[in-house]
Structure formats: structure tokens, C-alpha cells
Amino acid sequence: MASATPTDAVPSPAASQKGAVGWRDRSAVAGRVVLAAVGGYAVASLATALGSVALPLPRAEAVSAATLASFAVMAAAVVFVFAARSLGRAALGLGGVAVLLAVGLWLAGGFSPPVPA
């Protein structure tokens, strides 16, 4: 792709070293940090919850496995947010995954109250 670098991309190291970072770059970076922290944690939490109720393992094992993997999920989400071409794309991608996970969790009964034992 030969298009110009979008203004809301992460500033290049050279640009940030020269201090030539405008307010647009700053707010784009701030947006990514917030998206990575909040969105990344939301996706990791949803994935952990879904894995805990949907993995074909005994209940406690499913929880252990999903919780173990949660930090890798969050790391992947954060890398995706910073690697995406623009903040909009990052938000769209992460939001899409979050919606899919939430629907899956709802279908798997993760939001329903517990069945009395």
C-alpha cells in the first residue's frame, strides 16, 4: 500500500525524538492507550469468562485453563491496538471481537443466574 501515513497512527520514533508531535498525534496516542487498557482488559475478561463456561473440561479445569490464557489474550489485544493502521480500525476490530465474545458468553449461559444446586 502506497498511501500516506495517516495522522492518527502511532508517531514514528524519529518524530517523537525530535519532539515534533502535535496535539493530533498526542490525542491519537492517548486514545490508543485507553483503548488498549480498557478494551484489551474487556476482551481478555470476556474470553476468560467464555472459556470458563464453554471449554469441554470439568468446570474447575475450564476456569484454570481460561484464566491461565487470559494474559496472553490481553497482550495480543494490546499489540493489535498499537499495530492497527488507525485508531478507528483498532476500535472496530477490538469492538467486533468483544461483541462476538459477549454473544458467545450469553449463548453459553455465562450471564444467567446460577442454577440452584
Next chain:
Amino acid sequence: MSEARRFRPTMAWLHTWSGLVVGWVLFAVFATGTASYYKDDISRWMRPELSEAAVDPAAAATRASAFLAKQMADPGGWYVKLPTVAEPVTEVYWWKDFDGPFHHALLDPATGEPTRARETKAGDFLYRFHFELALPPTWGRWIVGTCAMVLLIALISGIVTHRRIFADFFTFRPDRSRQRSWLDAHNLVGVLALPFHLMITYTGLVTLAPMLMPWGVMAAYHSEAPHYFVEAGLMPKGRLPAGRPAEGLPLGEFVTRAERAGGELPEGFTVASPGDAAATVTAVFEEPHGLAHLHPQVTFDAVTGAELSRNLPAGAATHTATVLYGLHEAHFAAPALRILFFLCGAMGAAAVASGLILWTVARAPKGAAPAGFGLRLVRVLNIGTIAGLPAGIGAFFLGNRLLPVTLEGRASWEVAAFFGAWLLVAVVGALAPRRWAWPTALGLAACPFLAVVPADLILVGEPRFVPFDLAMLALATLLILAARTAMRPPAALARRLPAGAIEA
């Protein structure tokens, strides 16, 4: 730019900035965590009054429960760690509920009263600072957990940034430009111990997982979270208090029962709802040989003494999690492996420190241009942390030897020495002229480590503490060498370039 060609610079940016914002906390976490590999040795040194002695675990347990019964009406629970020959002291905790606070005391096994050994937080202070930063536990753990997550991102982006992982094992160019040298140093300590860095970061997150990521347990167990720990095999099934009082058996009775049930002396006992008719006593055994952090446990009826339950066998996923936990704590590591863990942890601290310094070196203005506010701030924080924290640890040890043994609130004064020395070095580093800031701060940090050796030899002077004193001497030497290196003007580095060499 194509996606692939944009990816690497983006990750370089992410590595630089994610590493910078959490670097100072991480340096403290790495340094105190590395010291905690020798937590027990530090504690022994800091309580010189305790030395090897024969103990009677059953009598000590009964005396400890008598002490605990006097501390709090209707307690939620007790924990009694039995004395051993090497550690002849009974450690007790008591609490109202699991939200804390958890009260703590060290008892003399022979009397059941608080030990007459000097009052100190000992190795536990550094150990808890490693994941709680001396803040209220929940706050500290969330801050350290967040920083560990950011470190995981910094490690991943750092690996992507790096083209020549293997070649960097053999690359160190101390005589090239300062930026080159610091980059080489950062790469060397970062890459050499990379498997350790990844392992320790991820396993550190796993140790905090129940707090950082409770949503799996919530989704599968809703309000019955404790059932997870029972079903996973992490603890035996307990029971709710009955609400009527009943006299329990003396705690010492359970030492032989536990020995019969578990085949060895237990490490300690947890008592749930002591004094209640449905109270339970759980014997906690040492981890079996291997990597997993998974203590076998047997629960007894506190009143009748009958065995009630044991923890279920852990499944593969839970076992994996406990192995990760065990890898982080390294309880399994014998002396040689422990040294390796210690060196890897030190390399982690060095990777953080060199990365922080590299950030300032790469942004140093050329010629006489003034340094901006951001650069000056990072420099001051770097000196304050990298030289200040070791100074604090040294002062903590020195305070242990110099403060009067009977001083009121002695343990808090040791902690005050830790933060006071840290603050002093940070302030001196911030106020000193720039050329002298590093050498002065590092030189100051060496002083308490140097002073600890004569203080220990004169005030205590026991042969068993010589290895600790030698370690102090080694740390002092390291800091003095660092101060000397920082004193060399940049021109001295340039002069050592071979004639005709071209600066890369």
C-alpha cells in the same frame, strides 16, 4: 508503507514508551524480587538471636493456640506455622475475615509468648514490597499487576523490534558511542535472560490472577467462588461455622494425627472459626518434590479430631497453573539453581535500568542545547530509583544492626531507614550538578552496604553470617565500580577508540 514494514517501527515505539512509563516501578519490583530468592537467609541474618535449636512441634502448636485464643474474640481463623530446627520460632497469623487485616506474631516455641528476638519485618519486608510496594495490599498488587502486564507488552514488542537475537549474545561495544554501548548492554542483559524474563513476567501475572482476572471464576461459579478452589484441588472442602461454642482439642493433638495422615510433619495448621462447634483444623504439608506450588492438605474436625476431607487431585490445567506459580517462587531451587535464578533476576533489573538510561542517552541534546523538562525529569527519576532503591535496602540492613534492640516500634524504624535513605539519595541525585549526579548517588548507595559489614562483625560477629556479609561487600564493590565508571568523562571513552575507527 506496507503493513509488514510498518509493524516493526510501531513495535519499537511501543517498546520504548511502555518500558519507560513502568520502568521505575519495575526496577524496584525486580530488585526486591531478586533479593527475595534469599528471603529466608535475609530473615535469619536479621534475627541473629534465633539460632538452631531442638523443638517440640506439638507443644509449640498447643502453646501457640493458647496465645491466639487471647488475641481476639470470635476470630475468623488462625494460621500456625510450626517451628523447625533451622527456624526455631512459631509464626502465627489471626484474622476476623478474609478481607483482612491479618495480624501476625512470632512466638518462642518454648513459652508461647512473643519471641525476644529483635523486632523486624526482616526478609518479609522486601518480599512483600516486591508485589505490594509497601502500599495497602490491594492497591500495591493492582499497580504491580498492571506494570507486569505492561512489561509483558514491552517484552513482546522488544522481541519484534529485534532483528538479530542470536548475534547480540556476542555483541558489546563499550568503546563506541555512549548510545551504542547502552543499547548493546540493554540487548545483552535483555536477550541473554529472555526466557527468564518472559517466564517471570507471565508467572508473576499468574500468581495475581485470582485478583487481576476473577471473571472466569465469576462466570462459572457466580457467588460460590470458594467452590472453585475446592473443585480445582487447591484446598479441601471446609464447612460453615455452627454458631455455638465448643471446646476444641489442643492443637498439638493434630501434629501426630497429621503426621499419620500425611506421612510427614506438616508445615503448619489453618484453623477455621476457632472455638466454634463446627471449627476445622487443616494440616498444610510442604510442597512435594517438583515444580508445582501445590500443598497437600488434610482437614480435621477441631472438636472430635476426625478426618473430614483432603484436597482433590488437581487436573492438568490447574496443575499447569500451580507449576507456573511454583516457577515464579522457585522454592524447588537448590543452591546452585538459586544462584542462577538470582543472576537472571539481577539481569532483569539491569535490563530495566539500562533501558531507562538508554532513553535519556538517545535523547541527550547535541552540543550546548538545553535539556527539556521531560529529559530532566527522567534523568532525576532514573538516578533516584536506580541508585536510591539499593541505598534503601542497604540502610534497611544497617538499621537492623544499629537500632537498639529494645527500641519501641523498632520494625517501623527499619522501614523508615529504608525510605529515608532512598529519599536522601534521590534528592542528592536531583540537586547535584549533572556531571556529579550519578557518581555521587551511586557512591552514597555503596556506603550502607560497606558499613553493614563492620556493624555485623562488631555487634553480632557470628561465623554463620559471614556469607551474608560477603554478599554485602560484593554489592558495595559493584556500586563503587559503577560510581567510578559514571565518573569517567565521555571524552575518556572516545579516546579509547582505535585509531581510524569509524563511529557507527
